[in-house]
Amino acid sequence: xxxxxxxxxxxxxxxxxxxxxxxxxxxxxxxxxxxxxxxxxxxxxxxxxxxxxxxxxxxxxxxxxxxxxxxxxxxxxxxxxxxxxxxxxxxxxxxxxxxxxxxxxxxxxxxxxxxxxxxxxxxx
Numbered sequence: 768x769x770x771x772x773x774x775x776x777x778x779x780x781x782x783x784x785x786x787x788x789x790x791x792x793x794x795x796x797x798x799x800x801x802x803x804x805x806x807x808x809x810x811x812x813x814x815x816x817x818x819x820x821x822x823x824x825x826x827x828x829x830x831x832x833x834x835x836x837x838x839x840x841x842x843x844x845x846x847x848x849x850x851x852x853x854x855x856x857x858x859x860x861x862x863x864x865x866x867x868x869x870x871x872x873x874x875x876x877x878x879x880x881x882x883x884x885x886x887x888x889x890x891x
Contacts, residue, residue, distance in 0.1 A: 768785070768788060768789055768792065768794060769785065769811075770782055770784065770785035770811060771784075771785075772811075778813055778817050778821070779817050779818075779820035779821040779824070780821065780824070781821070782807065782811075782813075782817070782818055782820075782821025782822065783821040783822070783824040783825055785821075786801060786821070786822065786825055786830075786831070787825065787830070787849055787853075789801075790830065790841055790845055790846055790849055791846065791849055791850065791853070793846070795841050796841060796846075797841050797842065797843050797844070797845055797846060798840060798841060798843070799840065799841050800837070800838050800839065800840050801822070801831065801838070801839050801840070801841065803838055803839075804818045804819050804822060807821075807822070822839060825845075826839070828848075829842055829845075829848075830842055830845040830848065830849065831845070865879075866879075
């Protein structure tokens, strides 16, 4: 899993998103050490200050913590906190717009649920 760098998003945010995705995918489990700032900057050919800024986003939200002289580690509870955070964001980014559009198209709740069930079933 690698960070995705796009012109629409600052590199430091891509690093933070990559780390979050890796925690959610259990690539970095709670208590695991993440790559150092130097390793991240060399691996992705970015400025160490940029890598640090991305890592610090997760430190500021208590997803990562520093062990003096040892490096950065995934905090206990980070996986569940990220899951809840991403689920809330999913609701605002996808579910609310879906409901708004369904109302605009006069799709009732029953039909909307049937459409969603059809979309997640294997028999599309």
